[in-house]
Amino acid sequence: MDRLQTMQTFVRVVETGSFSAVAREQSTTQSAVSKQVAALEKYLGVRLLARSTRSLSLTDEGLRYFEETRRLVGEISEAEAHLRQGERTLSGPLRVATAVGYGLRVLLPHVQSFMQLNPDVQLDFKLDDGYVDLVEQGVDVAVRLGALADSTLIARRVATSQRLLVVGKKYIKKLGKSKPLPRVPQDLLSHDCLIYTGLRTRNNWEFSTADGSSVAVRVHGPMQTNSSEVLRASLLAGAGIGYMPDWTFADLLASGEVVVLMPQWQVPPIPIHLVSPAARKHSAKVRAFNEHIANALRVE
Template structure:
């Protein structure tokens, strides 16, 4: 076997935990897999696998080699797809990660169109407001908003969205409409703990920062959305969070003459390997939705 075939055999052994299972997946006999791994270890002059009561497991060197080999195989597959011009006919599995509320409102309703365009593609949507490790979770593309915590991340800005102070029309009818940022002091603010309770506005070169207060704080955007719709108070959110209700007038923007810092939407790809054709196609698809 050539080098790439050896790497493929090793990766399959690690993933399946046995020579026989790896052989079935590749479509060769078990002796061929055993011989290939022995040749690979001999060429590298290092032990990659050890036997235990639970089967085969990689050594420390094997774990490091597995991660690099898996990336190399993925990139080789992508290179072949690119050469064949297969971007229009994507197949396999795509794992996408996005914040729960954003995905529910902006991505999932449009997902049937993307999957209809690529009928051989399966999509796993991981809903999580946290910044998770893309490599360990096997994520192909993550949609993230705001400043990226990791400056080394492989990322592409999809668009920049608007932030607004919003409330339901029913809440504003009962409590009045704030005219300037200082008026927020007399309102119940719904605080998203990731953003804090200091809201900064700009207008005509003037900056106004307001420390808001409220009886309810939330650790997830879904909680903010539910609280606003329950008429509990005002919140700072992206327009994406209340896109349906902003169209119907159930939720209204206030202080529209005062600008809040905009919100960047990023497509983030796993560090250490090229973005797959599937991931790039999905980023292009999302861009058509949110622009």
């Protein structure tokens, strides 16, 4: 048994979730790939994959083995690439994840400039407004917004996003003279509020003043969403008041389509982190990507 080849096969089976996909990559049969994994399990004396007719899933032992094996395989591939192409050349796959709106409106130009500087890197740019398990989905780096829940991640704070209370012209027009716009946080209780579940605050909106006064109100409204893009569209449609990251609507604020409410009240900023699985040692391309993004976001 070629242990390195078998380890590489196992890693790709987990990443693709399919014996047949790996068989196509290796120009072999599904049965041959399955036999490689079975031979590895026999050698290790543990079951790595739980197989069913429709899916594959990692056992607890398989998950631990996958985390370490993927790291080792990546380091070996990188070492070989350095020998072939020279130490300064970055190459190979790089898997990056972030939220959809932030990825499109903030991160994408910086990712593109990184790719221009490193044309031999193959980027897998995952945009997802749900929770992304970095280990399970094989992600090298995630750009995460808000307080971090998982202490097992290697985290580096690289930027801060401001959050503002905003409203669109259509909502103001809909109110007319029937109800004044909110002037203090408690006034929000009588208004329709758009709730962003992509951050931990959800409908618990916090405010403070320059003199240290602070208050939190539990708002309600016609909808909640984990998508900043849906929130932006709803704000424009006049569905309610938003408590949103500034990058979501910066262009709308500049054009006057939305306005800031209660400017005398400050809103807690949103920390932005680069995070990676703790069990995975950073490769040269991951370190280079992190530095590139950190420098770009600091300039902004």
